[in-house]
Amino acid sequence: MDGNGDGHGGDGLRRKRLQMPVGPEDLKGLQLGDVVYLDGVLYTGREGLYKRLLVDKMAPPVDLASVSNVNFHCSPAATVRDDGSYEMGAVTATASFRFSAYLEDWFKLSGCKMIIGKGGMSEADYKTHFVPNRAVYLTTVGYGTGALLGRGIKRIHDAHWLDDLGIAQAMWVLEVENFGPFLVESDLEGNSLFERQNREINKGVEKAYEGLRPPALKRYGETTSRDDEVV
Amino acid sequence: MIKEQAIFEAGMEIMRRAAIDIPEDYRSGIKAMAEVEANELSRFVLLSMIENWEAAEEDRRAMCADTGLPRYFVKIGNEAGIEGGPVALERALRQATADATHEIPLRPNRVHPLTRQDNNNNVGLNAPEIEYSFEPDADWVEVTTVHKGGLFGSDYRMLFPGDGIGGIKRFFLDVMYEFGRRGLACQPAIVGIGLGGSKDISMTLGKQAACLRVVGDRNPDPEIAALEEEFKEVGNNIGMGPMGFVGSSMVVDCHIEAGYTHTGGMPMSVHTFCLSSRRATARIMADGAVEYCSDPKWFTPYMRREGIEWTGTATDTAATG
Numbered sequence: 001m002d003g004n005g006d007g008h009g010g011d012g013l014r015r016k017r018l019q020m021p022v023g024p025e026d027l028k029g030l031q032l033g034d035v036v037y038l039d040g041v042l043y044t045g046r047e048g049l050y051k052r053l054l055v056d057k058m059a060p061p062v063d064l065a066s067v068s069n070v071n072f073h074c075s076p077a078a079t080v081r082d083d084g085s086y087e088m089g090a091v092t093a094t095a096s097f098r099f100s101a102y103l104e105d106w107f108k109l110s111g112c113k114m115i116i117g118k119g120g121m122s123e124a125d126y127k128t129h130f131v132p133n134r135a136v137y138l139t140t141v142g143y144g145t146g147a148l149l150g151r152g153i154k155r156i157h158d159a160h161w162l163d164d165l166g167i168a169q170a171m172w173v174l175e176v177e178n179f180g181p182f183l184v185e186s187d188l189e190g191n192s193l194f195e196r197q198n199r200e201i202n203k204g205v206e207k208a209y210e211g212l213r214p215p216a217l218k219r220y221g222e223t224t225s226r227d228d229e230v231v
Numbered sequence: 232m233i234k235e236q237a238i239f240e241a242g243m244e245i246m247r248r249a250a251i252d253i254p255e256d257y258r259s260g261i262k263a264m265a266e267v268e269a270n271e272l273s274r275f276v277l278l279s280m281i282e283n284w285e286a287a288e289e290d291r292r293a294m295c296a297d298t299g300l301p302r303y304f305v306k307i308g309n310e311a312g313i314e315g316g317p318v319a320l321e322r323a324l325r326q327a328t329a330d331a332t333h334e335i336p337l338r339p340n341r342v343h344p345l346t347r348q349d350n351n352n353n354v355g356l357n358a359p360e361i362e363y364s365f366e367p368d369a370d371w372v373e374v375t376t377v378h379k380g381g382l383f384g385s386d387y388r389m390l391f392p393g394d395g396i397g398g399i400k401r402f403f404l405d406v407m408y409e410f411g412r413r414g415l416a417c418q419p420a421i422v423g424i425g426l427g428g429s430k431d432i433s434m435t436l437g438k439q440a441a442c443l444r445v446v447g448d449r450n451p452d453p454e455i456a457a458l459e460e461e462f463k464e465v466g467n468n469i470g471m472g473p474m475g476f477v478g479s480s481m482v483v484d485c486h487i488e489a490g491y492t493h494t495g496g497m498p499m500s501v502h503t504f505c506l507s508s509r510r511a512t513a514r515i516m517a518d519g520a521v522e523y524c525s526d527p528k529w530f531t532p533y534m535r536r537e538g539i540e541w542t543g544t545a546t547d548t549a550a551t552g
């Protein structure tokens with residue numbers, strides 16, 4: 001990797017700072033494993049929002065594309081103060097693999113170009129849904145960097161459907177500054193950093209299990225290969 | 232007599248400490264791992280976490296937005312008196328959970344499993360869990376809160392004596408691979424293993440081993456202690472690190488707790504305490520003074536019943552039973 005980095009003592013990882021809404025040129029420049037920080041406006045959305053919009057076909061509370069083209073799979077540690085204002089402490093992503101079934105309709109409806117979440121999605125999802133929509137996936141780091149992300153939030157513009165969906169599932173519209181770190185998990189070709197790393201790790205599986213017999217009592221299971229993922 | 236108000240205040244304080252201040256044993260464990268981690272992505276994750284804990288402490292905000300499941304472990308001195316009894320103690324801890332959720336703030340994580348009803352305060356049906364243990368010759372009450380995260384990272388299996396140490400090691404590896412990929416378990420973890428007991432107690436022992444013993448602690452039984460060291464090594468040598476990246480940082484420490492079990496079986500559980508290994512303890516004295524720390528010292532010799540009443544005979548049991 002080339003190093004135009006500015007952070008953590010020359011670790012060889014590239015640092016990128018992007019303005020939202022993100023443009024096609026920004027995304028073209030992203031490589032797997034780049035460290036990204038964001039400025040501008042994004043919104044949170046997960047199964048609660050997806051179900052209302054895509055299954056129950058309710059009208060969006062606001063024109064999504066005019067708000068942002070970045071969707072964060074997240075539910076914040078937030079509270080509504082007595083005067084009706086919001087306080088947001090920490091912010092952590094939720095595991096994205098569960099939202100695979102919504103992707104096709106979601107891209108159509110939202111015009112999203114970047115999804116941020118925890119743990120990525122499958123390479124198959126990237127190739128089928130992200131690539132045709134020229135979108136990429138960024139993953140949060142750790143995954144416990146809630147305080148660092150919480151620091152990046154400058155203003156809460158809105159909390160749509162807060163009463164109906166609750167704090168965890170509401171659509172929070174957040175203005176952020178130097179918001180991160182995130183890692184580029186999928187690029188415009190639909191490659192996945194996690195799957196690339198998995199292939200590397202799989203080379204050692206056989207050796208790790210060497211000499212260990214299967215247990216006396218079997219279990220029903222969906223996968224038996226240790227090279228597989230369970231998501 | 233220990234007052235309900237004192238328990239409530241201590242409860243609020245440990246909720247806050249657990250959510251914000253990473254325990255020192257875990258922090259130094261991760262720092263040591265970051266020093267030897269050779270993979271740049273894995274090292275970046277570790278350094279980001281260290282930075283995150285500093286940010287949490289400076290801002291007094293929660294280190295992770297996923298509150299996990301806040302719960303309590305209460306150790307009651309045999310000579311302790313609680314005004315209002317254990318019901319008052321539970322009332323105080325439930326109130327502290329609700330108030331701390333609103334004040335810190337913490338994410339209200341607790342919902343009804345079917346209706347998904349959320350009371351917005353981390354309190355509900357059978358929640359928060361409160362577990363008890365007792366200590367001879369003491370007049371204090373010690374309350375520990377653990378905010379255990381993770382929908383992933385725990386598993387249970389009934390093994391058999393014939394499966395041997397190899398079977399135990401194999402199941403341990405299964406859990407590392409299963410939940411280590413993509414970092415589902417938010418490793419490096421304090422891995423807790425429960426060996427033996429009844430099925431449910433095997434789960435309980437493993438959970439308590441992960442959440443209530445500090446990095447660096449060893450089981451007093453030398454054979455089990457050796458296994459703890461070995462599994463830590465094994466886990467760190469599968470080629471995986473944080474977030475499932477290539478690396479050598481999976482297990483910051485391994486703790487094993489054992490319990491006598493059915494003569495035909497060897498139940499085993501594995502639990503992982505994550506990058507937000509949140510625990511805090513308050514010892515409330517009879518005079519109302521409170522001491523705080525992050526080491527619950529849960530597994531005392533009495534707690535493990537080491538050698539206690541082991542020599543009772545079948546006739547004794549029959550006579551008293």
Ligand code: SF4
Nearest residue numbers: 144295380381417505
């Ligand atoms: S497993 Fe731990 S670090 Fe990861 S999101 Fe949950 S609470 Fe946070």
